[in-house]
Amino acid sequence: MNFKYMAKVMRKHKYEKLIDDYLLNNLNKEKEEEFEQHYFNCPSCFKKLKDREEFISIIKHTPDLFFHDLNLKNKSKKELFFKRISTLLSPKQWAAATLSAALLIIVIFNILPNIKTPSSQFSLDSNEVRGRSIAIISDTAPNELKWKSMGENIEYNISIYDNQLIWEETTSENSISLPDEVYAQMTPGVKYFWQVKAYSQEGTLIAKTSKVQLMLVNK
Amino acid sequence: MKKTFSQSELKEIVKKYCPIVSLRVRKSLGTHIPDWEDVVNEIMVNTLEKIKSGKFRGDSSIGTFIYTITSRRIVDFIRKKNKVLQYAPEPSSFPAPNKNIESKERSKFIAKYLKNLQPKYREIIYLYYYKELTRQEVAKKIGIPPRRVSERANYARKLLKKMMKK
Numbered sequence: 001m002n003f004k005y006m007a008k009v010m011r012k013h014k015y016e017k018l019i020d021d022y023l024l025n026n027l028n029k030e031k032e033e034e035f036e037q038h039y040f041n042c043p044s045c046f047k048k049l050k051d052r053e054e055f056i057s058i059i060k061h062t063p064d065l066f067f068h069d070l071n072l073k074n075k076s077k078k079e080l081f082f083k084r085i086s087t088l089l090s091p092k093q094w095a096a097a098t099l100s101a102a103l104l105i106i107v108i109f110n111i112l113p114n115i116k117t118p119s120s121q122f123s124l125d126s127n128e129v130r131g132r133s134i135a136i137i138s139d140t141a142p143n144e145l146k147w148k149s150m151g152e153n154i155e156y157n158i159s160i161y162d163n164q165l166i167w168e169e170t171t172s173e174n175s176i177s178l179p180d181e182v183y184a185q186m187t188p189g190v191k192y193f194w195q196v197k198a199y200s201q202e203g204t205l206i207a208k209t210s211k212v213q214l215m216l217v218n219k
Numbered sequence: 220m221k222k223t224f225s226q227s228e229l230k231e232i233v234k235k236y237c238p239i240v241s242l243r244v245r246k247s248l249g250t251h252i253p254d255w256e257d258v259v260n261e262i263m264v265n266t267l268e269k270i271k272s273g274k275f276r277g278d279s280s281i282g283t284f285i286y287t288i289t290s291r292r293i294v295d296f297i298r299k300k301n302k303v304l305q306y307a308p309e310p311s312s313f314p315a316p317n318k319n320i321e322s323k324e325r326s327k328f329i330a331k332y333l334k335n336l337q338p339k340y341r342e343i344i345y346l347y348y349y350k351e352l353t354r355q356e357v358a359k360k361i362g363i364p365p366r367r368v369s370e371r372a373n374y375a376r377k378l379l380k381k382m383m384k385k
Contacts, residue, residue: 020369023246024351036243036290041282046239053242055376056348058326059333066333067345164365165355197351205351 015045019052025208147196147209149174154206157197160214162190191215224270232270233263236285243286247293252300262292332382340375347372 018035021027027035039046059066145158158176159168167182186192193211200206224232241259248255266285269275275284333341346357347368358365 017369020347020372024348026353033290037283037286040236040239040243040286040289041280043235046242050238050242053246054325055329058329059344059348062326062330063345063349065330066336066341067349070338070342070345159353159356161353161355165353165359168356168359199350203350205349208351 015039015042016048019045019049022049023053023056144175144177145194145214146175150198150207153201155199155201157199159195159197161193161195161211166192189215223273229267229270232281233267236266236282237263239282240285240289243289244293248296258292258296262289265292328383329379332379335382336375336379340371340378343368343371344375 015035015038018027018031022032022035039049147156153172155170155172156174156176157168157170160166160178160182166185167178169176192214194214195209195211197208198206237259240262241256244255244259244262248258262285266288269284269288275281333344336344342361343357346352346360347354352360354365354368357368363371
């Protein structure tokens with residue numbers, strides 16, 4: 001087996017994975033530059049990038065052609081939950097999961113009432129916006145996130161992530177209060193990110209912020 | 220070491236790198252900036268001048284050499300624009316398909332097949348590429364694990380390619 005060849009294939013694979021994120025502006029500056037330098041030197045990646053750019057650009061500019069008949073109503077939460085859970089585990093894993101859940105319940109009911117959850121507050125330690133058009137107004141008041149309004153009839157979608165999405169909400173205001181359930185999910189001292197996307201009335205994405213850091217601080 | 224190029228080699232360089240530089244410029248500036256094509260031309264002219272005057276010594280690849288020229292020119296352009304406008308640049312909207320007839324035909328061709336894709340696959344293309352939701356958000360919306368989102372999007376594009384080849 002030729003290891004040099006394998007390494008080359010693996011490296012290529014790594015860059016191919018970045019194509020979508022690059023075109024949709026989801027890479028940080030460092031990764032973006034690395035990828036750009038790569039496709040200036042790699043004809044095969046550039047070909048794929050160019051095809052993908054064309055593909056996305058067609059979708060972006062003539063959406064009515066392809067999506068008019070899609071039923072995109074949100075599925076009920078219950079339905080989604082069961083669908084996701086059922087695809088996640090095999091029957092054997094299910095049995096194991098049930099057993100550990102039972103154990104967990106016993107532990108929780110015996111121990112939890114004795115622990116008080118500490119009260120907490122939010123702090124934003126960065127309000128950098130990289131050339132994107134919603135300016136995030138850094139907010140020192142706890143429990144509320146704010147951003148610059150983009151005018152009438154705009155819908156904002158707010159998401160909070162750690163590695164995964166932990167919460168999202170849609171509003172037409174330019175600020176949002178975080179419900180207690182979000183606090184409950186967050187660990188103090190851990191870095192989280194929040195991001196706002198703005199949609200027009202027709203549902204077209206107009207702008208999005210870069211992911212801004214968010215941290216829960218113990219009082 | 221100074222490297223010299225023949226006239227035909229220079230032509231090859233322009234032919235090969237012009238589309239690459241174009242994509243990079245479009246991506247950074249957006250096609251709504253009318254002078255983006257001028258910027259590409261300037262970069263290509265500048266590259267040829269630099270090569271002819273022996274500034275490309277072959278320490279790095281020619282690709283990296285042109286990449287550096289391109290990046291610098293884009294930064295200059297944005298800086299100049301900002302000085303005039305006095306505020307941060309708008310985010311570049313997704314480049315419009317090229318206006319020439321050939322690519323118009325091509326987008327019609329792709330559109331024809333995309334329409335026939337199963338709703339399950341069109342849905343993921345809509346949410347992921349059109350709405351620009353993250354993988355996690357798409358996963359949540361349609362009820363599949365996040366890692367399956369890219370898989371399904373890739374598969375949708377593969378199906379499309381297959382249909383187009385027939």
